[in-house]
Amino acid sequence: MTTTVFESPLGLVRITGDEHGVSAISCKDVSINENTIESKLVEPVRLAEMQLKEYFAGLRQSFDFPLNPVGTVFQQTVWKALLTVPFGTTLSYLTLSRQLGDEKAIRAVAAANGRNPLWIVVPCHRIIGSDGSLTGYAGGLWRKQWLLEHEGALIKSNQLSLF
Known part of the structure; x- marks a missing residue:
């Protein structure tokens, strides 16, 4: 390593x-x-x-280097789904759970999101509360807000573009 x-x-x-x-x-x-x-x-x-x-520097919106995160099969599934959330958009935990086939798994999805070892590249910062709130972020909510503003997903304070 x-x-x-x-x-x-x-x-x-x-x-x-x-x-x-x-x-x-x-x-x-x-x-x-x-x-x-x-x-x-x-x-x-x-x-x-x-x-x-x-x-x-604002010159890149996606990444193409090889990833090799370590996690459970479920975590890997969630992390793979996070890779589909486009730059400049957000998605709720509930919507992500539904996309994965089980809205009742929302807490497990949120836990897997929180254990994402590939900060920014696997964009867990793009996942928000159903009400548009900036909920939970291992790096601190101020970093999540900065990242979403940097990507243009924050229209104004706590107002996000939901997809």
């Missing part, structure tokens, strides 16, 4: 992966530890860093 860290408008982004793909992307409010940055990155990690920097 190789890891890189870079500064973003939301804090330090940490990307970890191997030759099979990126397994984790996270963001933290901490200083860079030079020991966590490796000089020779595997291609998926190098591509992820480049593409995320383009995303933050």
